[in-house]
Amino acid sequence: MSQDAVERAAHAIAAADTTVALTGAGVSTESGIPDFRSRDGLWSRYDIHEYGTIDAFRRDPGRVWEMLREMLSLLDAEPNPAHRALARLETDGYLDAVITQNVDNLHQEAGSHAVVE
Numbered sequence: 001m002s003q004d005a006v007e008r009a010a011h012a013i014a015a016a017d018t019t020v021a022l023t024g025a026g027v028s029t030e031s032g033i034p035d036f037r038s039r040d041g042l043w044s045r046y047d048i049h050e051y052g053t054i055d056a057f058r059r060d061p062g063r064v065w066e067m068l069r070e071m072l073s074l075l076d077a078e079p080n081p082a083h084r085a086l087a088r089l090e091t092d093g094y095l096d097a098v099i100t101q102n103v104d105n106l107h108q109e110a111g112s113h114a115v116v117e
Helices: 003-015 054-059 059-075 083-093 108-109
Strands: 021-024 097-100
Touching: 021 054, 021 083, 054 059, 083 097
Parallel strands: 021 097
Antiparallel strands: none
């Protein structure tokens, strides 16, 4: 992103009456959380319809535990600079809310209060 684009964005944010950030999986990938739907995402390795049922557990418990272990490792993720920057914008009065499709709680851990998941 060019310096000019950054400056234009900063001016637009400063001049806006209301500013909302929309975020998705990409904001948390730097924190070590893979996106779920990309070519290399979690669901490319585990079909949730196949592995997200009690029947799947009965059929192949090892594979289900493997998926769950990978998902549990996501609990170690911490907010990254993007999460912290959005929290700072909110604290400084430039951002009114974050709307995200993520359910990793990293926006809140970074200090954002007005988060819609």
